[in-house]
Amino acid sequence: MKVFLPPTSYEYVTVHKVQGSDVATASDVLAVEEPLEIRVGYGPSGQREHRTLSITMRTPGHDFELAAGFLLTEGIVRTRQDLHGVIYCPDVEKEEERENVVRAELAPTATPDLPRLERHFYTSSSCGVCGKTSIDAVHAASCPVLPTNGPYVHPDVIHHLPAKQREAQALFEQTGGLHAAALFSPTGELLLLREDVGRHNALDKVIGAAFLQEWLPLHQHVLLVSGRASFELVQKAAVAGIAVLAAVGAPSSLAVSAARDFGMTVCGFVRQNRYNVYCHEWRLKDN
Secondary structure (H helix, E strand, C coil): CCCCCCHHHEEEEEEEEEECCEEEEEEEEEECCEEEEEEEEECCCCCCEEEEEEEEEECCCCHHHHHHHHHHHCCCCCCHHHEEEEEECCCCCCHHHHHHEEEEEECCCCCCCCHHHCCCCEEECCCEECCCCCHHHHHCCCCCCCCCCCCCECHHHHHHHHHHHHHCCHHHHHHCCCEEEEEECCCCCEEEEEEECCHHHHHHHHHHHHHHCCCCCCCCCEEEECCCECHHHHHHHHHCCCCEEEECCCECHHHHHHHHHHCCEEEEEEECCEEEEEECHHHECCC
16 A cells, blocks of 8 residues: 655755765755644534634645544534535635645534634644643543444554554655554554654544545544554544554553543554553454
């Protein structure tokens, strides 16, 4: 599985390569990082309102999926019927901003609880959503009940996920600077992968793609993230109904605590033929 790379997602630069005392000029490839403003349109016909919800630093590409995943995991939409569509916003001051501003149009019947979401919706590629009013508010977000009868995953399947993910990371192969989130079947078949400079953006792109294709809830899927497993990634995965989360890096204490509450299996340090299982290990079965 190879991922199509939009030409705006990477750029070539000239660098000076230093090896010992030798210096040579060469070409290098960088992952692009640009702001994406997410606007939302809501209200009955003839009385539509528009507002900015988020500005996130992301790698261009799959922007509509990113917006859709963000709206879902932040509780602004609940079902596919709540979202009429996502477009690049035509109402921008400068032409060069056109593909850095998207507008999600909600259904006239959708009633987003926007006052509850009042906060600084500025996000960055390093820290994810900042300024959440409280951890309790996130716990109270609409998360589907995760299945208690599976999915069951053979322990060996987890070992092979990072290699399969890496093989499909076309942009990482060129730049070495991207996070990835990948969706697998319980038998380890790679179904969907997205890359981004931000961990949370990569996951929002995956969830948004699944949401737009009406795959949710993702009860029979395994998620692998390329970095650490933070609380926010666990929360987003739970909203999408993902019951098994594996991470190449370490989970945080809050991520594990939340996963226990959600009923989610969490594996960390999945690399070099080893990993730790932090909670709900019953889903990993030899048969």
